Amino acid sequence: MRLKISHRTEYSYDAPLQYALQRLRLVPRGxxxxxxxxxxxxxxxxxxxxxxxxxxxxxxxxVSMADDSTRISIDxxxxxxxxxxAGVFGEHRGFAPLWLFEHETDxxxxxxxxxxxxxxxGQGSELDRLHQLMHIIGVRVAYTIGATHAGTTAEQALTQxxxxxxxxxxxxxxxxxxxxxxxxxxSGYLMLNDTVDQAxxxxxxxxxxxxxxxxxxxxxxxxxxxxxxxxxxxxxDYRDAMPVSGIRLGWAxxxxxxxxxxxx
Amino acid sequence: xxxxxFDEMQPExxxxxxxxxxxxxxxxxQDPARLSEKMRDAERVFRKTGITFAxxxxxxxxxxxxxxxxxPRILSGAEWRRLTQxxxxxxxxxxxxxDDIYHRQEILRAGRIPKRLIADxxxxxxxxxxxxxxxxxxxxxxxxxxxxxxxxxxxxxxxxARTPSGVSYMLENRETMMQLFPELFQKIRVRPxxxxxxxxxxxxxxxxxxxLRGTPTIxxxxxxxxxxxxxxxxxLADQMGVELVEGHDLRVVDGHxxxxxxxxYKQIDVLYxxxxxxxxxxxxxxxxxxxxxxxxxxxYRAGNITIANAPGTGIADDKAIYSYMPDIIEFYTGxxxxxxxxQTFRCSEPDTLKYVQENLKDLVVKEVHGSGGYxxxxxxxxxxxxxxTFSKKLAANPSNYIAQPTLSLSTCPIMTEAGLSPRHVDxxxxxxxxxxxxxxxxxxxxxxxxxxSLVVNSSQGGGTKDTWVLDD
Numbered sequence: 119m120r121l122k123i124s125h126r127t128e129y130s131y132d133a134p135l136q137y138a139l140q141r142l143r144l145v146p147r148g149x150x151x152x153x154x155x156x157x158x159x160x161x162x163x164x165x166x167x168x169x170x171x172x173x174x175x176x177x178x179x180x181v182s183m184a185d186d187s188t189r190i191s192i193d194x195x196x197x198x199x200x201x202x203x204a205g206v207f208g209e210h211r212g213f214a215p216l217w218l219f220e221h222e223t224d225x226x227x228x229x230x231x232x233x234x235x236x237x238x239x240g241q242g243s244e245l246d247r248l249h250q251l252m253h254i255i256g257v258r259v260a261y262t263i264g265a266t267h268a269g270t271t272a273e274q275a276l277t278q279x280x281x282x283x284x285x286x287x288x289x290x291x292x293x294x295x296x297x298x299x300x301x302x303x304x305s306g307y308l309m310l311n312d313t314v315d316q317a318x319x320x321x322x323x324x325x326x327x328x329x330x331x332x333x334x335x336x337x338x339x340x341x342x343x344x345x346x347x348x349x350x351x352x353x354x355d356y357r358d359a360m361p362v363s364g365i366r367l368g369w370a371x372x373x374x375x376x377x378x379x380x381x382x
Numbered sequence: 383x384x385x386x387x388f389d390e391m392q393p394e395x396x397x398x399x400x401x402x403x404x405x406x407x408x409x410x411x412q413d414p415a416r417l418s419e420k421m422r423d424a425e426r427v428f429r430k431t432g433i434t435f436a437x438x439x440x441x442x443x444x445x446x447x448x449x450x451x452x453x454p455r456i457l458s459g460a461e462w463r464r465l466t467q468x469x470x471x472x473x474x475x476x477x478x479x480x481d482d483i484y485h486r487q488e489i490l491r492a493g494r495i496p497k498r499l500i501a502d503x504x505x506x507x508x509x510x511x512x513x514x515x516x517x518x519x520x521x522x523x524x525x526x527x528x529x530x531x532x533x534x535x536x537x538x539x540x541x542x543a544r545t546p547s548g549v550s551y552m553l554e555n556r557e558t559m560m561q562l563f564p565e566l567f568q569k570i571r572v573r574p575x576x577x578x579x580x581x582x583x584x585x586x587x588x589x590x591x592x593x594l595r596g597t598p599t600i601x602x603x604x605x606x607x608x609x610x611x612x613x614x615x616x617x618l619a620d621q622m623g624v625e626l627v628e629g630h631d632l633r634v635v636d637g638h639x640x641x642x643x644x645x646x647y648k649q650i651d652v653l654y655x656x657x658x659x660x661x662x663x664x665x666x667x668x669x670x671x672x673x674x675x676x677x678x679x680x681x682y683r684a685g686n687i688t689i690a691n692a693p694g695t696g697i698a699d700d701k702a703i704y705s706y707m708p709d710i711i712e713f714y715t716g717x718x719x720x721x722x723x724x725q726t727f728r729c730s731e732p733d734t735l736k737y738v739q740e741n742l743k744d745l746v747v748k749e750v751h752g753s754g755g756y757x758x759x760x761x762x763x764x765x766x767x768x769x770x771t772f773s774k775k776l777a778a779n780p781s782n783y784i785a786q787p788t789l790s791l792s793t794c795p796i797m798t799e800a801g802l803s804p805r806h807v808d809x810x811x812x813x814x815x816x817x818x819x820x821x822x823x824x825x826x827x828x829x830x831x832x833x834x835s836l837v838v839n840s841s842q843g844g845g846t847k848d849t850w851v852l853d854d
Contacts, residue, residue: 137633139634139665139676139677141665141677141680165636166637167634167635167636167637167677167680167681168634168637168677168680168681168683168684168686169684170680170683170684170685171512171683172509172683173508173509173510173511173512175512178680178683180634180677180680180681180684182633182634182635182677212511212512213484213485213486213511213512214508214511214512215487215490215501217497217501218501218508220501221501354508363665364665365664365665365669365676365677
């Protein structure tokens with residue numbers, strides 16, 4: 119499936135900023151599930167300082183905001199050909215060792231809730247158990263916008279029983295690790311069939327299954343990602359794969375506006 | 383049982399060793415009153431230079447003078463050559479190990495060291511995965527701690543591969559000795575250490591970013607004047623003729639890390655940083671750090687700055703890794719280690735823990751990540767109660783500790799009211815790694831000033847001596 123994507127992020131401030139940096143993971147890389155035909159990243163109100171491939175092989179850019187600016191807009195757009203691989207991303211690549219994905223992170227530290235969730239998964243093959251886990255999360259954590267924030271942990275989201283895709287992915291990764299699977303967080307896009315405009319970028323999780331490699335699970339939709347999914351970045355949790363993260367000096371109030379379209 | 387220590391000047395039941403013979407002849411001719419006066423002169427010199435060391439755990443006197451002894455510690459040229467061969471081999475292995483750990487991890491695949499040693503180690507920095515710095519050098523500045531127990535018995539006690547300090551004392555000690563006893567340096571040919579700052583500068587320049595044209599700009603990054611080693615940071619910057627900077631002087635500008643100057647921002651190509659990994663970049667590591675530079679890791683990964691030592695080098699000088707150094711050296715160099723390790727008991731292994739607990743009175747127990755003599759137990763000098771308390775700490779977190787036999791460290795004489803008297807010493811030579819490995823002939827000799835004491839750390843009442851390598 120050939121998907122056209124556009125992703126605009128705009129920050130505006132009520133007072134000029136002395137200095138700010140934004141780290142962008144907004145460039146997709148090709149692989150078994152997708153081929154990137156064209157991609158552009160344009161930033162206004164800031165200057166590119168560095169581009170590199172990070173430790174999880176994400177294409178990463180650092181931009182700095184010029185003195186006294188009050189607005190930065192980041193436009194990413196392009197065309198990506200996607201393939202339905204039944205969620206299988208395949209063998210682990212790169213120098214990041216697989217064991218790194220067995221480790222908990224601040225956002226995915228398992229508490230009693232996550233452990234109990236992991237142990238509620240019944241018998242079966244590895245794939246069966248991961249599918250079970252995905253479905254239980256869908257039931258236990260209701261998709262609710264605004265109930266959580268970027269710093270909500272997996273344990274918190276599970277305890278309160280609500281969250282968004284980011285929380286679902288964290289709960290999945292945390293519980294899969296308790297079950298002994300290396301697991302990771304994936305950020306990207308999902309084409310919804312009935313609308314072009316998307317409320318937010320999407321996130322899901324992958325578990326490493328012997329013999330298959332990385333297999334993707336989307337607890338928010340109860341399926342393994344197919345050709346409607348575009349991968350952007352991966353990591354141990356949201357913080358590793360954040361599309362935009364930054365640091366700024368000054369006391370200005372920040373306003374964020376995001377507009378995303380995904381269409382065929 | 384009394385441990386008989388090897389005295390480097392005059393071993394028991396023998397005469398003055400050859401390396402000390404010229405010095406001994408000179409000493410015999412000196413008037414003791416004049417030497418006592420020289421001792422006081424030395425203290426004045428140090429007070430004037432302001433060389434002090436902050437001691438943790440002492441509320442008064444946040445900074446105090448490290449005592450200096452005027453009797454040099456002397457090594458022959460032959461002893462030094464053997465030491466340097468061993469150190470060079472070790473340093474090569476450390477850099478090869480770091481490159482491997484942040485890439486394919488062949489040593490783990492080969493099962494030569496256990497995976498958990500890396501996987502469960504906070505010093506392993508995922509952000510370094512896939513980074514290969516210029517010339518493949520990760521640890522550029524190393525201080526290898528060496529102890530001696532006999533004529534030909536040298537052991538490596540620690541590999542300080544992250545941010546070794548003390549080189550300023552080596553330089554000040556030599557300068558002071560040359561001021562106090564110029565005639566000695568005419569009589570005895572001692573190899574120079576004074577050019578260390580120039581060598582450091584050249585060494586840092588040689589590992590500049592590969593895409594840089596022209597002369598690199600070097601700077602020293604310090605956490606600031608409250609840091610215990612601030613004196614050394616300022617001293618080295620001054621001696622190299624480069625800027626001493628703090629995090630708030632720096633920011634990312636035009637794709638480089640740059641320092642604020644009166645003429646605007648100036649690009650830095652090589653940063654000798656004395657700020658710990660976790661404080662280096664608030665965008666990447668601890669977000670509350672005000673000591674680092676936001677975005678420096680991005681510039682680093684993009685290849686536009688060299689950070690010395692590289693982030694994540696702590697994985698190589700961890701005390702649990704240390705116990706595997708003989709295997710690590712063999713794995714990467716294909717040869718047996720020239721310099722021996724001290725036998726090390728890993729408390730993480732249940733049988734070993736039991737042995738350590740049962741033999742505490744003969745062992746020295748250290749924290750895996752500890753330094754400076756803090757948090758350790760010296761079994762033979764500890765009370766029964768101290769040993770019992772420590773045994774409980776060990777049981778609670780065994781993998782946090784290693785134990786080593788109490789070594790009978792060699793002694794060198796120091797000057798006391800009653801004349802020369804032997805005290806235990808160790809040695810920290812300083813190693814510079816770029817496209818080549820250089821070791822300045824000498825180093826920092828630390829001496830336990832208390833009679834019989836084996837703890838040489840300056841934070842625990844140790845002093846220092848000038849270290850001579852003879853040009854023979």
